[in-house]
Amino acid sequence: MTLTDKPIPRAAGWHILGAGAMGCLWACAMARQDERQAMGSPQVSLLLRDQEALAGYPGQVICSDMEHPLSIPAVAIAGADDQTPLQIHNLLVTTKAQDTLTAVASVANHLSTTSRIVLLQNGLKIQQQLTRLYGAERVFCVSTSHGAWLKAPFDVVHAGNGDAWLGQLDATGTCSRARLQSLRQLLPAEQLNVHIDHDIGARLWRKLAINCAINALTVIHDCRNGELLQIPEARQSLSRLCDEICKVLQAIPEAPPMGDLWTQVQHVLHVTAANVSSTLQDIRRGRHSEIDHLNGYLCELASAQHMPCPVNRAVLQQMRVLESRAIQAHSPTGSERPRQSSPHRSTDRQ
Secondary structure: OOOOOOOOOOOOOEEEEOOOHHHHHHHHHHHHHHHHHOOOOOOEEEEEOOHHHHHOOOOEEEEOOOOOOEEOOEEEOOOOOOOOOOOEEEEEEOOOHHHHHHHHHHOHHHEEEEEEEEEOOOOOHHHHHHHHHHOOOOEEEEEEOOEEEEEEOOEEEEEEOOOEEEEOOOOOHHHHHHHHHHHHOOOOOOOOOEEEOOOHHHHHHHHHHHHHHHHHHHHHOOOOHHHHHOOHHHHHHHHHHHHHHHHHHHOOOOOOOOOOHHHHHHHHHHHOOOOOOHHHHHHHOOOOOOHHHOHHHHHHHHHHOOOOOHHHHHHHHHHHHHHHHHHHHHOOOOOOOOOOOOOOOOOOOO
16 A cells, blocks of 8 residues: 555544654655645645745655645744744654754754654664653654655655654553554554554664674665675675664663564564665765764763673764764765754664
8 A cells, every 4th residue: 555545534633843854754744634634724734844845845845656736834933933823743853863952952842741752763862862851741753664765855755664653651451542543543643653652762772783894884885775795895794783783682671571672683684685774874975974873872881881882882982083083074065064963964774
């Protein structure tokens, strides 16, 4: 099934923070449900970083799953204050992990005590931080296997139909179950195969482990996912990373058992053999990657446990050098620009 032929549940008002590939994909799914239900007022809006970004918005989003572009309202949030007529009841955040704190803070004045915040990022660190900042009952996490990339700004290709899992990090008791069921009804659950996961933390931990094993190595070897198994040096590094990641996570009380991580990683590499990882896409475009929220976060966890983490630290150091070179190569001035939060740049998923 594609976005055009799945049944659509009743919509609710959503604001999407992050107009990259995932943001545009979810915006199209949500707007499509409005169109089919002939809603009288827009039920989904894009939040763009400033007036310049808003001026460059063509007023519609194109999705490869849909025959016609969809008109989706957009709002510029830079400089917004308490007088700006913007009330956010449901916020879907699809920014890169390193941009997310700043992005959510930029709209915090427009959130109420009952607003829902739904996070769709790689890693786990940012989900933990925002759950602490905004409250476990308000923050929801999504882990997805959908593939998407931007052909051009606001022109998204739904490259791989997958699933999405919705949960809360503190998902105890019947209240959390009721919150998750209620929220799922407001999402394009049938279109994007959204399932409830009452142990989303375990899923995010496992995805973190797998991404720590794969993503940086695709940059170091400049290759598609499946090629990591064909390059002897890469395959050896994969095995060493899996061993070290398991040892670190075994010392983290809240982390679930990883099982045979090496087998899981090989399975993912076979299934996504032709994919270019999101981290490699960032480097090829001269952008900051999410590496500090992947191997960087794993190294932080190891330090907190007073554990050595030499393989991940070596990979992290190589990544930072390659990232710096890529940013410098893409800079108009030929020198690296300072790291800035850009809440709404293109987002792709592995």
